[in-house]
Amino acid sequence: MSARLAGAARRAAGALRFSRFELKIALALVIAATLPLLGALLLAGRVAEENLSLGLDPRVVQRLEGIPSLYGDLFQARKQLYAEQARALARGLPRNRSAANAYLASSLERTPRLRRVTWFGRDGRIIAEAETETPNPEGEWREAPARVALPRGGRLECVFAIEARFFAEVNEARELAELVQGVDVLRSEIRRSYVRAFGVLLVAWAAGAAAVGIWLARRTTRRLSALLLAVRRLAAGDLNVQVDPGRGTDEVAGLARAFNAMVREVRESRDRIVYLEKISGWQEVARRLAHEIKNPLTPMKLAFQQLEARWKTSPARASDAGFEQLLGDAGEIVREEIGTLQRLVDEFSGFAKLPEVRPEPADLGEFADEFLRTSPQIREAADVELVRASGACPVALDKALMRRVLANLASNAVEAARPGRASVHLGVSRTRDRAVLTVSDEGPGVDRALRARIFDPYFTTKGSGTGLGLAIVKKIVLQHGGEIEAGERPGGGASFTIALPLRATGPDAPGAPAPR
Amino acid sequence: MTARVALAVALAVGAIAPRPVRAAAPEPLPARLAGRGGELFASVDLSAVFAPSLERQLGNGLTNVVAVWVAIVPEGGGEAVALYGRVVEILFDVWEETYTVVVKDARAPGGARTVLRDFAALRRFLSDERDLDMGLVSELPSGRFVVEARVEVNPVSKEQLQRTREYIANPPATGRPGGSGGSRSFLGAVASFLLREPDPGTGVHRLRSRPFARAEVAAR
Ligand SMILES: Nc1ncnc2c1ncn2[C@@H]1O[C@H](COP(=O)(O)OP(=O)(O)O)[C@@H](O)[C@H]1O
Ligand SMILES: [Mg+2]
Numbered sequence: 001m002s003a004r005l006a007g008a009a010r011r012a013a014g015a016l017r018f019s020r021f022e023l024k025i026a027l028a029l030v031i032a033a034t035l036p037l038l039g040a041l042l043l044a045g046r047v048a049e050e051n052l053s054l055g056l057d058p059r060v061v062q063r064l065e066g067i068p069s070l071y072g073d074l075f076q077a078r079k080q081l082y083a084e085q086a087r088a089l090a091r092g093l094p095r096n097r098s099a100a101n102a103y104l105a106s107s108l109e110r111t112p113r114l115r116r117v118t119w120f121g122r123d124g125r126i127i128a129e130a131e132t133e134t135p136n137p138e139g140e141w142r143e144a145p146a147r148v149a150l151p152r153g154g155r156l157e158c159v160f161a162i163e164a165r166f167f168a169e170v171n172e173a174r175e176l177a178e179l180v181q182g183v184d185v186l187r188s189e190i191r192r193s194y195v196r197a198f199g200v201l202l203v204a205w206a207a208g209a210a211a212v213g214i215w216l217a218r219r220t221t222r223r224l225s226a227l228l229l230a231v232r233r234l235a236a237g238d239l240n241v242q243v244d245p246g247r248g249t250d251e252v253a254g255l256a257r258a259f260n261a262m263v264r265e266v267r268e269s270r271d272r273i274v275y276l277e278k279i280s281g282w283q284e285v286a287r288r289l290a291h292e293i294k295n296p297l298t299p300m301k302l303a304f305q306q307l308e309a310r311w312k313t314s315p316a317r318a319s320d321a322g323f324e325q326l327l328g329d330a331g332e333i334v335r336e337e338i339g340t341l342q343r344l345v346d347e348f349s350g351f352a353k354l355p356e357v358r359p360e361p362a363d364l365g366e367f368a369d370e371f372l373r374t375s376p377q378i379r380e381a382a383d384v385e386l387v388r389a390s391g392a393c394p395v396a397l398d399k400a401l402m403r404r405v406l407a408n409l410a411s412n413a414v415e416a417a418r419p420g421r422a423s424v425h426l427g428v429s430r431t432r433d434r435a436v437l438t439v440s441d442e443g444p445g446v447d448r449a450l451r452a453r454i455f456d457p458y459f460t461t462k463g464s465g466t467g468l469g470l471a472i473v474k475k476i477v478l479q480h481g482g483e484i485e486a487g488e489r490p491g492g493g494a495s496f497t498i499a500l501p502l503r504a505t506g507p508d509a510p511g512a513p514a515p516r
Numbered sequence: 517m518t519a520r521v522a523l524a525v526a527l528a529v530g531a532i533a534p535r536p537v538r539a540a541a542p543e544p545l546p547a548r549l550a551g552r553g554g555e556l557f558a559s560v561d562l563s564a565v566f567a568p569s570l571e572r573q574l575g576n577g578l579t580n581v582v583a584v585w586v587a588i589v590p591e592g593g594g595e596a597v598a599l600y601g602r603v604v605e606i607l608f609d610v611w612e613e614t615y616t617v618v619v620k621d622a623r624a625p626g627g628a629r630t631v632l633r634d635f636a637a638l639r640r641f642l643s644d645e646r647d648l649d650m651g652l653v654s655e656l657p658s659g660r661f662v663v664e665a666r667v668e669v670n671p672v673s674k675e676q677l678q679r680t681r682e683y684i685a686n687p688p689a690t691g692r693p694g695g696s697g698g699s700r701s702f703l704g705a706v707a708s709f710l711l712r713e714p715d716p717g718t719g720v721h722r723l724r725s726r727p728f729a730r731a732e733v734a735a736r
Contacts, residue, residue: 048707068577072610170577170610178578182676183683189714190684190707197707 022217029213048194067173086146104130122153140164239267282457287352357479359396365428382422389429408469409439416443440495545723547663556650563643591660598650660727669719681708
């Protein structure tokens, strides 16, 4: 658990560790993204200032602030007007009570906005009054009282209407003025806050650009780092190293592919050299062995022949039928074993004296065809079919040696199928730069664990095998500049794939590759 | 009540915290201190700040705010040992021609409302800060101390700041006659978030009393 956490933490730290290359690209992007914006930042302050002063013209602010006072003046004027009208009413008020009632009632019609008028006596009792029922022509209203003391005692109280909307308007104007005043007081702070906001957005923008830059850079640098690592491993002697070129088609992907191809080639030629060196060592062993075994064989054969000849003419022959029998059996055994040894010696020396490859231009398909036509013994021992998947497969071949390759592979297939009859499939095809020859059978196949060793000399799983067949095959193939690989035939059986370099067929192409 | 608690309460009133101001020589502050039942009460006269010429401003029909801070400070300077703060909102009613005053302090955080007849009454009300609760006499410094007052006329209040923020974030829709409210602006929203209180401007007054000794207070 904690180990997994630690692993995750390490990965996170790795993701945050930026290479210099990444930082450079990110920096370039940030500069490219923010440089114009920095200029804009300088302008932003001015724009904010100008906008504010457009919206907040000091004259407008002053006027707004003055509005409540204007209403105050309006109210003042109304109050004076109402007081004046009340005084005028008082002056014309008759002493007689019923006349006063009529006077007050008519004054309601004469005096605009007068809603109610009341005459209070000296003792505070109501002497006369009148009130209008008609709606105020100016809409909703509030009461505006005006009192006049009468010279003969008592008072006249008038209630005038003042438009209710004035109060709503003055409140609205006050709120607006207070808001604008606040904004005006904060003007320079607002400008600063706009610049700050712009700065914050700029930083966010730059951070975004950097993130994108690092992300883009990382896609390339990750592959470059992988390449660098691979080169280091190659330098340390690891020839199995490969890098993932990805699906891209850019230079980095091309570099990765070229690197992979180079490493593959180096590894193959090294393998080839190693194998050929090993083989030539074994060839020397085989030559000595063949020599050591071959030398005593003839004296052994001769000595036994002398023994038999002597016995044929011996007088004891007639009387000793038992010995006659024994000698016959022994002769058979000795001759057979000597024959086996002779074959072994032949094979050993055949392996030891494997001739140099002398390739000549040929077509691989035609060669395979010809091999089958001229090898009746193989067609006798097995059912053979040839599939030529592609047209021309120009290669450079030493036909005699290549025939041995095919013969060895075919005889292995025949042996693997025993006691049944073998089915051998030959196939010829080509890839972009290789001609491919496959020899497969329907036998038990080669154990996966053994595949690495079957090409070693003297490796055999057969009682009477020499283990030389595939060693010879591989040596010949390698000397043609090709490769051989053991695999599995789909549907069961062994499959050997030989890939040979295609011969350039242009008019000025070099004929055959130099023998290796 | 300690200075700290008083400060905390005053802050909770949602008004204005005292901010450092550029040092200028303070005006003289007539002040009286009295100890009653172990508690200290200060009375100060701020009439120097509220000159008659302020009538135009305070009577303009807009809400005016006066923030008053009274503190007891050791004579040699240092941290205030007692602090009293109040915020007064003044609105002149252009119809009634009276001043409506709302006082917010630690005792009445919600505000206590008074209606004053005229500017003279308002001036008396603002200048004559009587019996301000300055905590316990026993907390007075042993050395000499002074009473300091700081008066800000129309400081930028939190509400005002808030209103301005909303104004910036939703600027009035220009070019859209009759467009109600405003349009949401991203830059404005960020800017409103980054809007700070301004430095206290010109409407700040600092006053300082003569030095007092502790014995003077306790004697009364
Ligand atoms: N077609 C095949 N099917 C199965 N096994 C095979 C086939 N060809 C080769 N082998 C295995 O490879 C071993 C080596 O083959 P080879 O070098 O020809 O030596 P030998 O035939 O003398 O055993 C064989 O002993 C066998 O185990
Ligand atoms: Mg063999």
